[in-house]
Amino acid sequence: MKEIRVAVVGASGMVGRTFLRVLEEYNLPVSEYVLMASARSAGKTVAFFDREYVISELTEQSFDSGFDVALFSAGGSVSKQFAPIAAAKGCVVVDNSSQWRMEPDVPLVVPEVNPEALQNHKNIIANPNCSTIQAMLPLKAIMEEWGLKRVIYSTYQAVSGAGLAGYKDLENGAVSYLDGKEQSPQKFPHPIFSNCLPHIDVFLDNDYTKEEQKMVNETRKILGDDRIGVTATTVRVPVFDGHSESINIETHKPFEIEDVKKKLADFHEGMVLVDDPANNKYPLALDAAGRNEVFVGRVRRDYSIENGINLWCVADNIRKGAATNTVQIAKYMLEHGML
Amino acid sequence: MKEIRVAVVGASGMVGRTFLRVLEEYNLPVSEYVLMASARSAGKTVAFFDREYVISELTEQSFDSGFDVALFSAGGSVSKQFAPIAAAKGCVVVDNSSQWRMEPDVPLVVPEVNPEALQNHKNIIANPNCSTIQAMLPLKAIMEEWGLKRVIYSTYQAVSGAGLAGYKDLENGAVSYLDGKEQSPQKFPHPIFSNCLPHIDVFLDNDYTKEEQKMVNETRKILGDDRIGVTATTVRVPVFDGHSESINIETHKPFEIEDVKKKLADFHEGMVLVDDPANNKYPLALDAAGRNEVFVGRVRRDYSIENGINLWCVADNIRKGAATNTVQIAKYMLEHGML
Numbered sequence: 001m002k003e004i005r006v007a008v009v010g011a012s013g014m015v016g017r018t019f020l021r022v023l024e025e026y027n028l029p030v031s032e033y034v035l036m037a038s039a040r041s042a043g044k045t046v047a048f049f050d051r052e053y054v055i056s057e058l059t060e061q062s063f064d065s066g067f068d069v070a071l072f073s074a075g076g077s078v079s080k081q082f083a084p085i086a087a088a089k090g091c092v093v094v095d096n097s098s099q100w101r102m103e104p105d106v107p108l109v110v111p112e113v114n115p116e117a118l119q120n121h122k123n124i125i126a127n128p129n130c131s132t133i134q135a136m137l138p139l140k141a142i143m144e145e146w147g148l149k150r151v152i153y154s155t156y157q158a159v160s161g162a163g164l165a166g167y168k169d170l171e172n173g174a175v176s177y178l179d180g181k182e183q184s185p186q187k188f189p190h191p192i193f194s195n196c197l198p199h200i201d202v203f204l205d206n207d208y209t210k211e212e213q214k215m216v217n218e219t220r221k222i223l224g225d226d227r228i229g230v231t232a233t234t235v236r237v238p239v240f241d242g243h244s245e246s247i248n249i250e251t252h253k254p255f256e257i258e259d260v261k262k263k264l265a266d267f268h269e270g271m272v273l274v275d276d277p278a279n280n281k282y283p284l285a286l287d288a289a290g291r292n293e294v295f296v297g298r299v300r301r302d303y304s305i306e307n308g309i310n311l312w313c314v315a316d317n318i319r320k321g322a323a324t325n326t327v328q329i330a331k332y333m334l335e336h337g338m339l
Numbered sequence: 340m341k342e343i344r345v346a347v348v349g350a351s352g353m354v355g356r357t358f359l360r361v362l363e364e365y366n367l368p369v370s371e372y373v374l375m376a377s378a379r380s381a382g383k384t385v386a387f388f389d390r391e392y393v394i395s396e397l398t399e400q401s402f403d404s405g406f407d408v409a410l411f412s413a414g415g416s417v418s419k420q421f422a423p424i425a426a427a428k429g430c431v432v433v434d435n436s437s438q439w440r441m442e443p444d445v446p447l448v449v450p451e452v453n454p455e456a457l458q459n460h461k462n463i464i465a466n467p468n469c470s471t472i473q474a475m476l477p478l479k480a481i482m483e484e485w486g487l488k489r490v491i492y493s494t495y496q497a498v499s500g501a502g503l504a505g506y507k508d509l510e511n512g513a514v515s516y517l518d519g520k521e522q523s524p525q526k527f528p529h530p531i532f533s534n535c536l537p538h539i540d541v542f543l544d545n546d547y548t549k550e551e552q553k554m555v556n557e558t559r560k561i562l563g564d565d566r567i568g569v570t571a572t573t574v575r576v577p578v579f580d581g582h583s584e585s586i587n588i589e590t591h592k593p594f595e596i597e598d599v600k601k602k603l604a605d606f607h608e609g610m611v612l613v614d615d616p617a618n619n620k621y622p623l624a625l626d627a628a629g630r631n632e633v634f635v636g637r638v639r640r641d642y643s644i645e646n647g648i649n650l651w652c653v654a655d656n657i658r659k660g661a662a663t664n665t666v667q668i669a670k671y672m673l674e675h676g677m678l
Contacts, residue, residue: 150643150644151643152491152587152641152643154493154572154585154587156495156535156574156576170533171517174513174517174532175517178510178513178514189619190619190623190625191625193513193577194509194577194578194579194580194624194625195578195623195624195625196495196576196578196583196623196624197623198583198585198621198622198636198637198651199616199619199621203616203617206639206640207616207637207638207639208639216642229642229643229644230643231587231641231642231643231647231649233493233585233587233637233649233651235495235583235585237495237535237576237577238532238533238576238577238578239533239534239535239577240533241533244535244537244574246493246537246572246574246585248491248493248570248572248587277538277542277546278542280528280529280538282537282538283537284529284534284535284536285533285534285535286529286530286533286534297537298537298546298572299546300545300546300547301545302491302570303555303568303570304489304490304491304568304569304570305489305568308570310570310572312537312572
């Protein structure tokens with residue numbers, strides 16, 4: 001493989017720092033990394049590959065020196081402004097914001113699921129929403145064999161999805177609660193410790209949250225079939241790291257539940273079946289934290305319809321839900337001569 | 340109303356103590372309360388109605404003195420042994436265990452939902468499982484107008500459902516985690532702080548947990564229709580008090596979503612619609628703790644099928660899920676000349 005020049009945009013945030021760890025682990029053949037951020041963070045240094053990198057300021061000239069790929073994780077407004085600039089300079093942008101995901105000419109990719117979408121792009125590739133990414137692996141596996149008719153998500157999402165401020169709300173909330181004091185959340189609209197908030201991102205006109213609508217829209221786009229019925233209820237829970245999801249599935253074709261488990265176990269090394277109830281083994285957020293794989297278990301027949309499945313899916317939302325998937329997209333493109 | 344003589348069996352446990360608080364609040368016309376428990380707790384005193392009550396030992400002779408009603412909350416084995424003895428002495432047992440729930444001649448009752456089931460009994464009435472009770476109110480309301488075809492539950496259940504030991508696991512787990520130490524759960528099979536356990540009660544041969552199977556079976560019995568498709572994924576979350584539930588519903592008849600909200604708001608004073616997303620108002624476990632009502636919100640059309648509804652339902656699992664519903668059953672029977 002050729003060596004590439006890589007820009008990391010938004011290296012100072014919580015997701016950005018995990019990007020650096022994942023890039024170290026994947027150790028792609030890179031001749032040079034340049035870390036960029038807004039003026040506020042420019043000049044800071046971060047540890048990366050055993051040396052200190054100085055973060056440079058992201059400007060309209062940042063991509064003039066020629067990059068093969070830029071990994072963006074700096075929010076929607078930064079992506080909106082700078083991704084087209086980078087793309088116009090010939091740099092492939094893999095963007096972790098929601099800014100470009102539903103654009104028709106922007107591939108929305110989970111590499112284990114729909115890498116073929118990377119064949120046609122205009123230098124902007126979108127990384128899906130965290131809660132969507134992890135569900136795609138079991139859903140694609142099942143879809144391949146039995147077809148997908150309908151998917152119902154109920155999520156149990158970690159506070160790390162709301163960044164460092166989400167972390168602080170849970171940590172401070174737990175301390176306050178255990179001291180017998182009122183919680184004083186700064187990030188969430190309500191206390192998060194000892195509570196479940198059925199509210200992630202803003203509310204839309206149809207009374208869904210934007211997070212719920214993302215799961216509906218992105219599931220269909222990634223799986224490439226708008227006829228799949230999808231609905232979602234997304235919930236923030238008092239968990240630091242790792243999203244869990246209760247997924248109810250209706251397939252087109254009949255199945256044996258043992259065949260479903262086997263398919264999930266064999267689908268891809270990126271998904272691990274953890275399904276041994278007799279020994280209290282099932283996917284857990286605490287176990288998934290720090291891991292790059294998607295974990296799936298509690299696979300059972302839903303007896304309320306002819307072809308129904310219940311399952312439980314867990315992944316580290318900052319890794320597979322963001323940084324890992326983004327790096328995997330770049331790795332796939334590199335290995336397939338797309339960069 | 341006549342004055343009645345009431346036995347409270349299992350007054351020393353966590354649910355038992357809440358029973359006493361709820362009995363104080365409802366202040367039924369009772370001539371005498373006798374508090375009973377196993378030999379281990381007998382002799383202890385508890386504060387009740389502004390005086391100290393001594394807990395007497397539960398024996399085969401305990402009901403010889405003649406009681407109108409006995410509220411049992413001492414676990415399945417105590418109910419199995421002593422409920423028939425009390426019943427044979429002419430005492431109506433309202434039992435909070437799962438021991439008798441699915442017996443054909445035992446009414447399983449949520450007073451706002453199926454009080455008619457109280458017409459025929461053999462002196463044993465069963466209080467449903469906590470996670471089932473709260474869901475019955477919105478489901479019955481919707482069933483009355485549009486019929487119920489299918490229900491899919493995903494629950495977010497508080498540790499108080501596992502008693503004081505569950506409380507301790509969350510409290511100690513949070514302290515350990517915040518100190519950077521390993522959690523050492525005593526009650527749950529895995530750490531509960533910063534985690535979600537898709538495992539409540541024991542696993543059955545069909546890979547459902549008993550809690551999940553209870554929700555399936557009890558929903559049908561209470562709503563009086565075995566044709567309703569029901570499935571469930573039940574999950575323990577790091578919340579001290581109050582179960583939350585994501586409920587996906589398919590009705591037989593078409594509806595306008597605003598009519599569904601109106602029906603839920605008007606159904607019964609025991610259910611409160613909290614559904615004002617624009618002002619971040621929806622049911623929350625922290626708000627439901629200590630309350631006797633069921634709270635419902637996030638009511639939305641599920642666009643993935645023709646007649647689909649998503650909603651979010653929260654209640655205090657020790658109150659409406661146990662003590663309150665039990666006391667309400669006794670109150671209903673008293674007010675309707677059934678005692």
